[in-house]
Amino acid sequence: MADPMRIRAVSKDGIVNVKVLMSHEMETGQRKDGSGKIVPAHFIQNVTATHNGKTVLSAQWGPAVSKNPFLEFNFKGGQKGERIAVTWTDNKGDKRTDEAAIN
Amino acid sequence: MDRNRREVMKAGGGAALFAVLAAAGLIRPGEALANGWNKAAFEGKTMPEALKALGAANPANSTDITMKAPDIAENGAVVPVGVESKIAGTESIAIFVDKNPSPLAASFDIPSGTEPSVTTRVKMGQTSDVYAVVKANGKFFIAKKEIKVTLGGCGG
Numbered sequence: 469m470a471d472p473m474r475i476r477a478v479s480k481d482g483i484v485n486v487k488v489l490m491s492h493e494m495e496t497g498q499r500k501d502g503s504g505k506i507v508p509a510h511f512i513q514n515v516t517a518t519h520n521g522k523t524v525l526s527a528q529w530g531p532a533v534s535k536n537p538f539l540e541f542n543f544k545g546g547q548k549g550e551r552i553a554v555t556w557t558d559n560k561g562d563k564r565t566d567e568a569a570i571n
Numbered sequence: 572m573d574r575n576r577r578e579v580m581k582a583g584g585g586a587a588l589f590a591v592l593a594a595a596g597l598i599r600p601g602e603a604l605a606n607g608w609n610k611a612a613f614e615g616k617t618m619p620e621a622l623k624a625l626g627a628a629n630p631a632n633s634t635d636i637t638m639k640a641p642d643i644a645e646n647g648a649v650v651p652v653g654v655e656s657k658i659a660g661t662e663s664i665a666i667f668v669d670k671n672p673s674p675l676a677a678s679f680d681i682p683s684g685t686e687p688s689v690t691t692r693v694k695m696g697q698t699s700d701v702y703a704v705v706k707a708n709g710k711f712f713i714a715k716k717e718i719k720v721t722l723g724g725c726g727g
Contacts, residue, residue: 483686496694498672513608524685530613532668532676534649534692543685 475568477552484546484570486517486524488539488554496531512537514557519546546570612675618667618702621675625665627704627711633658636703636714644695647720653690654703656712661687663706670699695720 471491478485490512497509511531517524524543546552548570555565615621622628639653654664664687665678676693687705695701698719705712 494694496672522684523682525679525681525689527677527679527689528608528613529677530673530675532671532673532694534694538651538690538692540653540690541679541685542688545684 473554473556473564473566475552475554475566477546477568477570479546479548479570483542483544484519484552485542486540486552488517488537490515490537490539490556490564492535492537492556492558494531494533494535494537498531510558510560512556512558515539515554516556517541517552517554519543519552520550524552609678612678614673615675616673618669618674621667621673622704622711625675625678625704627665627706630704630711630713633705633712633714636705636712638701638703638714638716639690640701640716640718642717643719643721645721647695647697647722649692650695650701650718650720651690651692652701654688654705656687656703656705656707658687658705658707658712660708661705662708664689665704665706666691666693667702667704668693668695668699669702671696674702 474489476487492512493510495507495510499507501507509531512529515527515529525541550570551567552570553565553567557563609624612621612624615624635657637655640651644650652666654666656664661681663678663680666676667674668676677691679689681687695718700715700717702713702715
């Protein structure tokens with residue numbers, strides 16, 4: 469299982485700013501290792517952020533998203549103390565969900 | 572259309588949400604795919620191919636899309652790209668790097684209540700035009716910015 473995500477959600481003037489840093493190789497499938505063999509693609513394909521059970525952002529990613537992906541977005545309606553959850557799924561079916569409280 | 576369907580599948584809201592969206596005319600029932608990832612779009616080798624797979628064959632140029640990205644990226648492996656749309660009713664934002672082996676880097680679905688503004692970091696193999704494609708009210712809009720890369724981020 470991959471390392472936890474770092475999620476920061478800050479509420480200001482009714483808008484919650486969310487920053488997420490994920491830990492993932494994001495291997496493109498185009499790189500060769502020392503012996504000349506292609507390193508198989510391994511990257512996050514789907515990302516979903518939810519707040520109170522409502523999806524506030526969903527994304528589809530290709531291998532061109534950088535290693536240890538960063539994501540920032542803003543949504544309305546979040547209150548301090550409420551929680552936001554972020555889930556990613558990669559092309560090998562690995563999955564990870566992390567939560568953070570809104571500050 | 573593709574993207575709405577997939578959002579529904581992913582959202583985990585299940586049948587209820589699906590029914591709501593179907594009723595709203597956003598999706599046609601029976602068209603949902605099990606896989607919430609647009610393989611054809613992500614594996615398209617050229618911009619037109621990827622745009623077509625996304626259902627956005629002929630996007631209109633728009634000055635209401637703002638791209639926040641450096642003019643020159645020293646490291647192509649980590650190029651910050653932010654896209655903000657001022658187009659009312661923005662439903663999705665996609666980021667394309669024209670000269671990457673597969674141009675489509677990321678696409679985001681923007682539910683109501685979420686601001687049409689996202690930032691992420693992408694890899695760039697070489698100096699290229701980077702495009703933001705925005706879907707709003709069923710129509711597609713596009714903006715571009717050239718980013719010069721001094722050190723490529725794809726391949727060995």
